[in-house]
Amino acid sequence: MTTATGHAVAIMARMGYAARGIVYLLVGGLAAVAATGQGGQTTGSRGALERLLTAPLGHALLAALALGLIGYALWRCVQAIKDTDDHGHGPKGVTIRLSLLVSAITHTLLAVFALSLTISIGDDSSGGNSRSLANWLMQQPFGRWMVAAVGAVMLGAGFGHAKKGATAQFHQHFDMPSLVQVWAYPICRFGLAVRGLVFLITGTFFVIAAYQIEPDEAGGMAEMFDAFRSSPFGTWLIGFVALGLVAFGTYSLLEAIYRRVEPDS
Structure with missing residues (x-):
């Protein structure tokens, strides 16, 4: 990779982290407002993007976010293929790198959805990102097993994120x-x-969808919030996760500024 290309990839990655951070701040903020009873409702990433249509310069904001999300998806591909963070080829490393590719796919779908909203061809499904992926996978050869594999990768990513937070493993990637x-x-x-x-939680949704051969059982954050709403202490669960998503959005914005991005490593 040439110096100019590496510099372009680094810019793309930082734009991507910033775009991801804004999306999570929107999702978490909307959920927090709903949890406090001040109006509004919980939603996933698609629903959060749809809300931007009502904001001043909403179409321009959506276009900018779509560009950032595409950059993030491309950076995830670079991370997975070139193994820029040295995850290796063992079972753990392969799981992490597969999760990066799944992240690339989901953020590409989200970017396409954002672009469709800017030209008024978006659908009415605020939480359909995960279900769209599950539907498409289920129609492929060995689709049931592919959906199960995505669920397994998500579960692995869940444990990985929890461990990363508990041990502050992100420190090695920050110049802060x-x-x-x-x-x-x-x-x-x-x-x-x-x-x-x-x-x-969302990985479990995918595993259930694969087991029941029913892609509509898959779900993302919107479906997760729906499940919380119908459970005991649902408001508290929504509020807790909302705060966590706002924190994760802040983490992503900090990555945009302080993370070491080394495409040639």
Whole structure:
């Protein structure tokens, strides 16, 4: 990879982290408002993007986010293929790298959805990102097993995020001043832990969908919030996860600024 290409990839990656952070801040913020009873409703990443249509310069914001999400998906591919973070070829490393490719696919779908909203051809499904993926996979040869594999990768990513938050493994990838670390690291650790929980729940949805051969059983954050809403202490669960998603969004924005991005490593 040439120096110019590596520089372009680094810019693309930082734009991607920023776009991901904004999406999670939107999802978490909307859920927090709903949990406090101040109106609004919980939603997933698609629903959060749809809300931007009502904001000033909403179409321009959506186009910018779509560009950032595409950049993030491409960076995830670079991370998985070139193994820029040295995960290796063992079972753990392969699982992490597969999760990066799954992340690339889901963020590409989200970017396409955002672009479709800017030209008014978006669908009415706010939480259909995961179900769209499950539907498409189920129609392929060995589709049931592919859906199960995605679920297994998500479960692995959930445990990985939880461990990353508990042990602050992200430290090795950050060039962050110590004064920033004091307040930023607790936020990052909490956000990663809650994002791990979300992965575990959505991964379970995919495994159930594969077991029942029913792609509509798959789901993302919107379906997770729906499940919380119908459970005991649902408001508290929604509020807890909402705070965690806001923390994860903050973590992503910090990655856009302080993460070491080394495409040639």
